[in-house]
Amino acid sequence: MSARKRYWLMKTEPDTFSIDDLAKVKTEPWTGVRNYQARNHMKEMQVGDGVLFYHSSCEVPGIAGVATVANTAYPDPTQFDKNSDYFDAKSAREQPRWEMVDVSFDRKLKRVIPLEEIKAHADELGPFALTQRGNRLSVLPVSAAQWKFLLSLE
DNA sequence: GCCAACGTTGGC
DNA sequence: GCCAACGTTGGC
Numbered sequence: 001m002s003a004r005k006r007y008w009l010m011k012t013e014p015d016t017f018s019i020d021d022l023a024k025v026k027t028e029p030w031t032g033v034r035n036y037q038a039r040n041h042m043k044e045m046q047v048g049d050g051v052l053f054y055h056s057s058c059e060v061p062g063i064a065g066v067a068t069v070a071n072t073a074y075p076d077p078t079q080f081d082k083n084s085d086y087f088d089a090k091s092a093r094e095q096p097r098w099e100m101v102d103v104s105f106d107r108k109l110k111r112v113i114p115l116e117e118i119k120a121h122a123d124e125l126g127p128f129a130l131t132q133r134g135n136r137l138s139v140l141p142v143s144a145a146q147w148k149f150l151l152s153l154e
Numbered sequence: 155g156c157c158a159a160c161g162t163t164g165g166c
Numbered sequence: 167g168c169c170a171a172c173g174t175t176g177g178c
Contacts, residue, residue, distance in 0.1 A: 011175095011176090013176090035161075035175095036161090037161095056175085056176060056177085057175080057176050057177080058176095061176075061177070115177080133159080134158070134159040134160065135159090135160095135175095135176095136159070136160065136161085136174080136175045136176065137175095138175085
């Protein structure tokens with residue numbers, strides 16, 4: 001018995017890694033998350049979970065595509081790599097601090113669903129981590145109803 | 155580039 | 167354990 005499919009939203013800066021990049025590489029290890037809450041969400045992920053691929057810090061921030069969780073969480077190798085920007089001297093190999101999943105390309109949306117538009121539907125969406133005041137989480141949960149509604153905006 | 159929000163660090 | 171200082175995120 002597998003757990004019921006769940007849904008998530010993952011942020012990325014398109015200048016660094018966009019939905020088009022994911023389409024090219026097909027599957028990408030989601031390295032570099034250094035926030036405990038975001039990490040905890042990744043540890044909860046199951047293979048096949050749905051991911052809204054969100055572009056942040058760009059001209060039109062918003063949902064740009066759909067992806068799928070490709071495997072359960074495993075230690076992020078960049079935390080042990082001294083040459084990596086994500087190196088964490090305080091993380092021990094015997095007890096890695098940071099974990100991550102791989103994310104597989106599903107599809108690019110016909111248009112980006114802008115954050116501005118998402119905010120305008122606050123009533124339909126209900127409580128949503130993406131639009132909560134001051135939110136900066138890069139990996140956050142989405143309910144089945146929110147998933148369905150957001151994709152209906154496409 | 156600005157700045158609000160928020161997480162982390164480190165002195166005490 | 168408190169909290170000021172600092173760094174980062176991310177919209178605008």
